[in-house]
Amino acid sequence: VPLPVWxxxxxxxSVSDPQWYAARQSIRLDPKGKSLKDEDVLQHLxxxxxxxxxxxxxxxxxxxxxxxxxxxGGPLLLYLMFYFRVPFIYAPKxxxxxxxxxxxxxxCMCHSFHYLKRLLETLFVHRFSHGTMPLRNIxxxxxxxxxxxxxxxxxxxxxxxxxxxxxxxxxTTLYIHHLVRSKTRKIPYPTKNPFTWxxxxxxxxxxxxxxxxxxxFTLMTQCLPVAFFTxxxxxxxxxxxxxxxxxxxxxxxxxxxxxxxxxxxxx
Amino acid sequence: MASMEExxxxxxxxxxxxxxxxxxxxxAWLTFYNIAMTAGWLVLAxxxxxxxxxxxxxxxLYKSISRTLKFFQTVALVEVGHCAIGIVxxxxxxxxxxxxxxxxxxxxxxxxIKQIQNEESVILFLVVWTLTEITRxxxxxxxLLNHLPYFIKWARxxxxxxxxxxxxxxxxxxxxxxxxxxxxxxxxxxxxxxxxNISFDYYYFLIIVMLSYIPLFPQLFFHMLRQRRKVLLGExxxxxxx
Numbered sequence: 001v002p003l004p005v006w007x008x009x010x011x012x013x014s015v016s017d018p019q020w021y022a023a024r025q026s027i028r029l030d031p032k033g034k035s036l037k038d039e040d041v042l043q044h045l046x047x048x049x050x051x052x053x054x055x056x057x058x059x060x061x062x063x064x065x066x067x068x069x070x071x072x073g074g075p076l077l078l079y080l081m082f083y084f085r086v087p088f089i090y091a092p093k094x095x096x097x098x099x100x101x102x103x104x105x106x107x108c109m110c111h112s113f114h115y116l117k118r119l120l121e122t123l124f125v126h127r128f129s130h131g132t133m134p135l136r137n138i139x140x141x142x143x144x145x146x147x148x149x150x151x152x153x154x155x156x157x158x159x160x161x162x163x164x165x166x167x168x169x170x171x172t173t174l175y176i177h178h179l180v181r182s183k184t185r186k187i188p189y190p191t192k193n194p195f196t197w198x199x200x201x202x203x204x205x206x207x208x209x210x211x212x213x214x215x216x217f218t219l220m221t222q223c224l225p226v227a228f229f230t231x232x233x234x235x236x237x238x239x240x241x242x243x244x245x246x247x248x249x250x251x252x253x254x255x256x257x258x259x260x261x262x263x264x265x266x267x
Numbered sequence: 268m269a270s271m272e273e274x275x276x277x278x279x280x281x282x283x284x285x286x287x288x289x290x291x292x293x294x295a296w297l298t299f300y301n302i303a304m305t306a307g308w309l310v311l312a313x314x315x316x317x318x319x320x321x322x323x324x325x326x327x328l329y330k331s332i333s334r335t336l337k338f339f340q341t342v343a344l345v346e347v348g349h350c351a352i353g354i355v356x357x358x359x360x361x362x363x364x365x366x367x368x369x370x371x372x373x374x375x376x377x378x379x380i381k382q383i384q385n386e387e388s389v390i391l392f393l394v395v396w397t398l399t400e401i402t403r404x405x406x407x408x409x410x411l412l413n414h415l416p417y418f419i420k421w422a423r424x425x426x427x428x429x430x431x432x433x434x435x436x437x438x439x440x441x442x443x444x445x446x447x448x449x450x451x452x453x454x455x456x457x458x459x460x461x462x463x464n465i466s467f468d469y470y471y472f473l474i475i476v477m478l479s480y481i482p483l484f485p486q487l488f489f490h491m492l493r494q495r496r497k498v499l500l501g502e503x504x505x506x507x508x509x
């Protein structure tokens with residue numbers, strides 16, 4: 001490894017070999033400890049007149065934004081391909097036809113809107129704590145999102161799709177509409193706005209609403225692959241919500257006791 | 268819904284307890300379990316030998332031992348539980364994959380597709396499984412009793428070199444033989460249109476299962492090879508930090 005040069009402004013080594021770019025470096029005071037953050041200042045670290053740092057290679061990295069755009073862009077485009085019945089998916093006589101069920105059009109709008117919203121949030125709203133993630137994550141995440149999107153879209157847009165009753169469709173549409181209007185992400189405490197009352201009951205309302213949306217989509221399409229996707233997402237989001245809840249409890253002494261991680265009173 | 272909350276680092280391991288000393292109950296239960304399983308597979312081995320000696324053919328052999336086989340192979344599911352609660356220090360996933368593949372063969376292939384029960388490939392994997400399991404469970408038993416004869420250790424970490432490929436061959440040939448019957452009967456399959464808006468074709472599913480042996484088998488095999496180098500040859504293998 002070529003001799004590094006210490007950069008005083010942030011804990012990273014300016015190394016002559018471009019392979020070890022800054023995002024890939026993990027500098028720590030203890031080999032098994034946590035990485036130093038970008039904001040850490042050398043003078044404020046708990047070291048004496050000499051300091052020993054440990055370098056760890058985090059592997060090839062890729063930026064969060066790239067990963068998010070790819071993993072959300074895929075489902076958006078794939079679903080539309082199935083919706084428009086692009087050739088080689090269904091039997092040739094159905095190429096470029098449209099479904100006669102209006103719930104199928106509605107489902108396409110919901111699905112597309114959902115991923116469009118996520119793409120816009122990635123570009124304009126999200127702040128990321130660490131700019132990059134390991135490269136292999138993009139393959140893992142894209143397989144998950146793209147795979148499920150294709151699986152769901154195949155059945156919903158299939159010529160032999162069986163729609164639910166009109167009654168169910170209308171109810172679930174209203175439900176999803178309500179969820180979409182009530183999504184808030186910023187304020188962690190309820191205000192006069194009744195839509196923020198969910199903050200009284202859960203630590204991670206973003207996951208609660210996400211789950212609610214996909215649950216509504218499942219009811220609307222009555223499609224088992226959608227139910228599977230919702231279930232898998234539920235498990236993953238619950239794991240994340242519990243972690244977040246635990247860190248909130250550690251951080252805030254007087255954390256509201258009524259709150260659950262993701263489902264009010266339940267989970 | 269990507270890994271927003273994950274950070275790439277590995278530090279957040281809450282349960283990092285190294286269970287060096289197991290509780291007495293755990294040891295007692297595991298000893299009992301492994302003795303029972305050794306006995307069970309020995310019974311299977313003897314039943315198979317007796318059938319073949321008496322009848323001179325393998326036809327009807329599977330049927331005669333199928334209930335015992337189903338019982339002891341299904342009970343092996345608890346081993347996944349052992350890993351999950353930590354009284355056995357093996358990965359839940361590795362154990363899960365191995366047990367599930369066995370359960371799948373027994374319940375979804377040989378039990379459900381009666382026409383292939385007299386195939387030679389069935390006898391092949393039955394013999395392999397029996398020899399492997401007797402060695403494995405007796406190895407665990409002696410280990411727990413802290414009195415492991417070298418030949419058992421030797422057998423456990425050498426026999427697999429032949430047994431594993433032979434077992435895989437037996438399983439794959441059996442699934443392959445079952446394909447035409449699956450296709451004809453359309454068993455376990457679901458077609459459109461239906462109210463769940465899902466379809467499943469067991470025939471293509473089996474083909475995918477067969478293909479999945481290609482990436483999975485080498486991984487399990489090389490895992491055992493690595494274990495062998497560590498245990499028998501005393502090699503120190505430094506695991507790459509993920």
